[in-house]
Amino acid sequence: MYKKLQSIEKVDVLVIGAGSAGCLAALAAASSKKHRVMLVERYGFPGGTSTQMLDTFYGFFTPGETPKKIVGGLPDAVVNTLDDLGEIFLRPNTYGAGTGVNYNPERLKNVWDNLLLEAGVQLLLHTTLIDVNQKSNGMYECIFWNKSGFWKIEPKRIIDASGDADFCHLSGYKYEVAGELEPAQSMTTTFRMANVDLEAYEKAGGKKALAKIMAATTHPLPRKEGSAHPMNIEKCISTVAVKVAGLRALNVEELTGAEVEGRRQAFVFEKFFRQEVPGYEHSKIIGLSNQIGVRETRRVYGEHRLTKEECMLANIPQDTILLCGAPIEDHRAGNSGEMETIWQYIPQGGVYGVPYGTIVPKDSNTVWVVGRCFSATHDAHASCRSMAQTMAMGHAAGLAAIQSLEKDEAANQLNVQALRESLFQQGSVLEVPDKKAFTGKNDWALNTNQ
Ligand SMILES: Cc1cc2nc3c(=O)[nH]c(=O)nc-3n(C[C@H](O)[C@H](O)[C@H](O)COP(=O)(O)OP(=O)(O)OC[C@H]3O[C@@H](n4cnc5c(N)ncnc54)[C@H](O)[C@@H]3O)c2cc1C
Known part of the structure; x- marks a missing residue:
């Protein structure tokens, strides 16, 4: 079908999408140094939502008065590198998703x-997955398009x-589309403003x-709450x-409408800030997110499906x-059409464990x-969608893919205790x-937990 194929590549691990999850998956898979790892991304830079529109990692810490750091490992390496460059500060929050790590x-x-x-990852930017052919024995050919033409990639693990x-x-795995069973989460165009007199703003009551x-x-205003926070x-x-x-967001005409509406709303906010909020009189929008932020679309049915009840039980299972x-x-x-955010906290500042089966499509x-x-x-x-968690999922999947290759284990039959090790x-x-458990180089983590 793709007669003008420009390139056919064989790789050990193919990661599709270079968001926070994909970057970590590629870094983890490459950490073995033995396998050819390719990371493919449709835009011209890695990071996905982390760089397209946001500036704060949530999920490293629990919310509440005594935050605990509950994500570590390779995701820490990303924050440590930013820290070395002087590009982070902590946004201590006792509510919401807890203390955030703000970055440039x-x-x-x-x-x-x-x-x-x-790490030796083969990174291909401006390259979009457009088709998949299933071969025998659980293998796939992935077809990508980029400015060089069509590429066929034959990976051992995906x-x-x-x-x-x-x-x-x-490739035919089953999934739920957001909005099918419950209302889908709304979308957000983020924007950044320059020339804000933050001192005057704080003096006037912040x-x-x-x-x-x-x-x-x-x-x-489309919404009378939300975050407008200082950058670094x-x-x-x-x-x-x-x-x-x-x-x-999966219907391109509606997604186009959402992009236009998101930009319209951003400038409604700009006018409001300039006319009514002390300190913002001379401010202006200097950047809109590269695309509208999409919180959820397809959620794949996996070997395990994380439920609200499991989150609320604050249980940490063996896997x-x-x-x-x-x-x-x-x-x-909300019911009246007004935008609202519903918060439900894990009881008593609790923490839950995310089982391995949530990252394995059913029967994969x-x-x-x-x-x-x-x-x-x-x-x-x-x-469970903050970036510390999506990075941790990527970390686990990258190591699982390597283990699967080296020990010839199927994704759904993997020795999970070996992966945990x-x-x-x-x-x-x-x-x-326990709070004293932090060692090493993570000053940003130690500061919060002392
Ligand atoms: C508006 C908004 C605000 C949020 N606020 C916060 C916050 O403040 N802090 C926080 O921690 N979390 C926040 N979240 C949640 C969090 O950012 C996301 O859940 C997380 O970043 C998702 O990461 P991901 O790697 O799964 O996906 P993404 O970051 O979306 O990455 C997917 C990547 O795949 C690429 N891609 C897609 N399709 C293809 C294809 N066919 N071929 C090749 N590449 C493809 C995309 O371009 C993208 O780079 C927010 C989310 C939204 C939408």
Whole structure:
């Protein structure tokens, strides 16, 4: 069918999508130094949501008065590198997803590039998965398109980190589409503003004053809450405020509508800030997210499906590959059409373990699925989607793919205790830590936990 194939490549591990989950999967797979690992990304830079639109890693810490650090290992290496460059600060929060690690997203693009290339990952940017052919014995041919033409890649193992589960969709694995059973989470165009006088803003009452101004304003704001927080660049703020609901991100006409609506809303906010909020009089939008932020689309049915009940039980099962303590954070349109965010916390500041089966599509021998398309119900996903968790999923899948190759184990038959041992050796946190347990170079972690 693809008569003009430009290239046919054979690789050991193919990772599709270079978001936080995919980058970590590729780094973990490459950490064995023995296998050819390829990471393919449709845009011109790695990072996915982490660099397309955000600036804060959540999920490393539990929320509450005494945050515990519950993700470690290779995800720490990313933060340590940013820390060495002076590009992070902590945003201590006792509510929401807890303490965040704020970073400069433009620098993070460069950090992802360097970490991947130093690890020996073959990185292909501007390259989109467009088709999959199933061969015998659980193997696949993946067809990509880029400016050089069509590429056929024949991998031994595949990690779908495309966010939308594009590989699983094209190869016939079963999934739930957000919105089918419960309302899908809304979408958000993030924007950054420069020339904000943050001193004047704080003097005038900061966040509390802003809430009052928002409640009273006649500006047609789509939502009267959300985050407008300082960046690690002077006089600049970054927002998660815009909300677009009721449009499907897997329908390109509706996604186009969502992009247009997201940008429209961003400038409604700009006008409001400039006219009504002290300190913002001379500010302007200097950047919109590369694309509208999509919280959920396809969630693959895996060997295990994480549920809200499991999250709320705060249990850590034997086959845990990562921990999560973040509340369910569900952004949706309320009954009156007004945008709202529903929060449900894990009882008593608890932490739950995410089982290995959540990253293995049902009956899969050679494929894993990580990041925002992993196997979870709508509610459980709304808790377990912060970037520390998506990075930890990638870490686990990268090591699982290598173990599967070296020991000839199918993805759904993998020796999970051996995988946990490898994760532990690389610093992953698999049990709720005691505060003194942190050692090593993670000053940013130590500072929070002392
Ligand atoms: C608006 C918004 C705000 C959020 N706020 C926070 C926050 O403040 N902190 C936090 O920790 N988490 C936050 N989250 C959640 C978190 O950012 C995501 O769940 C997480 O980044 C998902 O990572 P991922 O690697 O699974 O997917 P993505 O980051 O979406 O990466 C998927 C990658 O795959 C690529 N791709 C897609 N299809 C193809 C294809 N066919 N071929 C090749 N490449 C492909 C994409 O371009 C992308 O780079 C937020 C999410 C949204 C949408």
